[in-house]
Amino acid sequence: MAILVIAEHDNRNLKTATLNAVAAAQVLGDSIDILVAGFGCKTVATETSRVPGIKRVRLADNKVYANQLAENVAPLIAEIAPEYSHVLMSSTTTGKNIIPRAAALIDVQSISDVITVEAEDIFRRPIYAGNIIATVKSNDVIKLMTIRTTAFNIAASEGGSAAVETLNSIHDFEKSEFIRNDLAISERPELTSAKIVISGGRGMGSSENFGLLEKIADKLGAAVGASRAAVDAGFVPNDMQVGQTGKIVAPELYIAVGISGAIQHLAGMKDSKVIVAINKDPDAPIFQVADYGLVADLFDVMPEIDGKLSEYTS
Amino acid sequence: MKVLVAIKRAVDYNVKVRPNSDGSGVDLNNLKMSINPFCEIAVEEAVRLKEKGAVTEIIVVSLGPQKAQEQVRAALAMGADRGILIKIEETIEIEPLAIAKCLKIVCDEEKPDLVLMGKQSIDGDNNQTGQMLAALARYPQGTFASEVVIDNGSVFVTREIDGGLQTIKLALPAIVTTDLRLNVPRYASLPNIMKAKQKPIREITAEELGVDITSRVSIVSVSAPVGRPEGVKVGSVDELLDKLKNEAKVI
Numbered sequence: 001m002a003i004l005v006i007a008e009h010d011n012r013n014l015k016t017a018t019l020n021a022v023a024a025a026q027v028l029g030d031s032i033d034i035l036v037a038g039f040g041c042k043t044v045a046t047e048t049s050r051v052p053g054i055k056r057v058r059l060a061d062n063k064v065y066a067n068q069l070a071e072n073v074a075p076l077i078a079e080i081a082p083e084y085s086h087v088l089m090s091s092t093t094t095g096k097n098i099i100p101r102a103a104a105l106i107d108v109q110s111i112s113d114v115i116t117v118e119a120e121d122i123f124r125r126p127i128y129a130g131n132i133i134a135t136v137k138s139n140d141v142i143k144l145m146t147i148r149t150t151a152f153n154i155a156a157s158e159g160g161s162a163a164v165e166t167l168n169s170i171h172d173f174e175k176s177e178f179i180r181n182d183l184a185i186s187e188r189p190e191l192t193s194a195k196i197v198i199s200g201g202r203g204m205g206s207s208e209n210f211g212l213l214e215k216i217a218d219k220l221g222a223a224v225g226a227s228r229a230a231v232d233a234g235f236v237p238n239d240m241q242v243g244q245t246g247k248i249v250a251p252e253l254y255i256a257v258g259i260s261g262a263i264q265h266l267a268g269m270k271d272s273k274v275i276v277a278i279n280k281d282p283d284a285p286i287f288q289v290a291d292y293g294l295v296a297d298l299f300d301v302m303p304e305i306d307g308k309l310s311e312y313t314s
Numbered sequence: 315m316k317v318l319v320a321i322k323r324a325v326d327y328n329v330k331v332r333p334n335s336d337g338s339g340v341d342l343n344n345l346k347m348s349i350n351p352f353c354e355i356a357v358e359e360a361v362r363l364k365e366k367g368a369v370t371e372i373i374v375v376s377l378g379p380q381k382a383q384e385q386v387r388a389a390l391a392m393g394a395d396r397g398i399l400i401k402i403e404e405t406i407e408i409e410p411l412a413i414a415k416c417l418k419i420v421c422d423e424e425k426p427d428l429v430l431m432g433k434q435s436i437d438g439d440n441n442q443t444g445q446m447l448a449a450l451a452r453y454p455q456g457t458f459a460s461e462v463v464i465d466n467g468s469v470f471v472t473r474e475i476d477g478g479l480q481t482i483k484l485a486l487p488a489i490v491t492t493d494l495r496l497n498v499p500r501y502a503s504l505p506n507i508m509k510a511k512q513k514p515i516r517e518i519t520a521e522e523l524g525v526d527i528t529s530r531v532s533i534v535s536v537s538a539p540v541g542r543p544e545g546v547k548v549g550s551v552d553e554l555l556d557k558l559k560n561e562a563k564v565i
Contacts, residue, residue: 069482070445070448070455070457071448071454071455074449092476093457093458093473093474093475093476094475094476096441096445096457096458097445097455097457097458098445099445100410100440100441100442100443100445100446100449101445101446101448101449101455102449103411103442103446104411104414104445104446104447104449104450105449107411108411108530109409109410109411109529109530109531110442111531112439112440112441112442113439122534126439126539127340127437127438127439127536128325128331128340128436128437128439129436129439130539131330131331131332131538131539132331132332132333132340132536132537132538132539133536133537133538133539134533134535134536135533135534135535135536135537136531136532136533136534137531137532137534138530138531139529139530139531139532140530140531173454174485175453175454175484175485175488176454176455176482176483176484176485177482177483177484178480178482179470179481179482179483180480180481181475181477181478181479181480181481182478182479182480182481183477183478183479184477184478192476196564196565220565228494231495232494232495237478238460238474238479238495239474239475239476239477239478239479244436244439245433245434245493245494247476252564253558253562253564253565263327263330264327270539270542273564274558274562274564275542275545276554276558287545287547289542289545290545291542291543291545291546291562292545292546292547292548292554292557292558292562293545293546293547293548294547294548294550294551294554295547301551304551305551305554305555308551308552308555309555309565311555312555312556312558312559312565313559313565
């Protein structure tokens, strides 16, 4: 049983989400290859080769793979997939874009958002916004799947010395062209990997008021997130959205401020280890998942937390 | 320009579902069904493109039981011109790959310039069908779209990606899957609901299309997620910070 993990990267660094997929692969078996498809990405291949327990890194370095367009990467995966029993990628927007396309090319029904590997062909995954957990059995010979990163640990990244082999196949679909990325630049940790996340909802009232959360986030080394309501209201950009259709997070501590707790938001954060809810409505559904609830006006308590935090974190 | 919009009948987003008594599936008896929210956004986008003059005909297609005609009819009331219902038995849960195979045949027949569909359905949460159809039909794909601009044989798609936004240019025909912020769907007016009753819906079956819809991934069991232990209400900021430091030990 050989397993292929598809690396996610920006041609410079390996994305941590790849290591969650490696951890899932390690549950399945110990013959693991990693595919690095990109352009000018040899440093990524070198970094990947240091992941312990990897048999080999397969490097496809060509301009057609520069932006990991699904149209070009999916046929590359489809080409080498028959060498493997399982093909895994993290369930990021890149993984969700590529894996189903690759699966259809080789007539496989891929499995999205795997949270548990029960056996080589049996997996668990959330459906209905996480309100149901389904145990599913794949009857396909090759299993393609995306891995929910919050459900698996981050595999070690140093200590290995896998061989790097070059893949020369070039798949250029030509009908799809990358124009540009407009990426949010932040000094804070990434939402999906932060140990502490502090999120605001519609109750924040404005974009400026998110500053209340940012001040506290900087003291805690936390990432700042938001509910869909806050994003829809235009307070913050979409890449901050936590929820069924936004980012799925599971930090050590999640602080929900002025968030009512719609099903679709809970789907994105209810696996957090400790949840704090601050809301002036005592009946807000967010309190049903909170370990610690504080019924209060956020505009009173956030400055107070900001002022008193240093007494507790020293 | 012709647009094909694929929609799915799904449990209404306000309904909380539960496993059935023997844990073999989800209990969907007597629950309110609607157009999957993402699909509704796809219909709305098609109608807006038509209103702008970029599109001449909107065909809406759905796979589902006979009752899915209600959702096709609802899309016609929003402004689609005609419908196609690919019928499957109510007890069959059809998978994205099989849906994509059926839609591929519709694409071959209808030759749309653009296919619009939701990025995922809120029941199966797979987020696969558009990408699979794109692979089978050999179309370029713009997934998770928050902006769609048609321009001279191409479509510019702004995609919602993890780190922000990405813009790509696709040669038509192409597939675009819609994200939440693309638009806010309209409510159909009463005259349009009446008018929709006269619009044609062609009914066929998956068998007639010659597609094998046997499941590749079978459901072994379903369960409710493990609940969280009940939390406590704290009375003050000091009590909260004290508990976070000394009880939960997370700050």
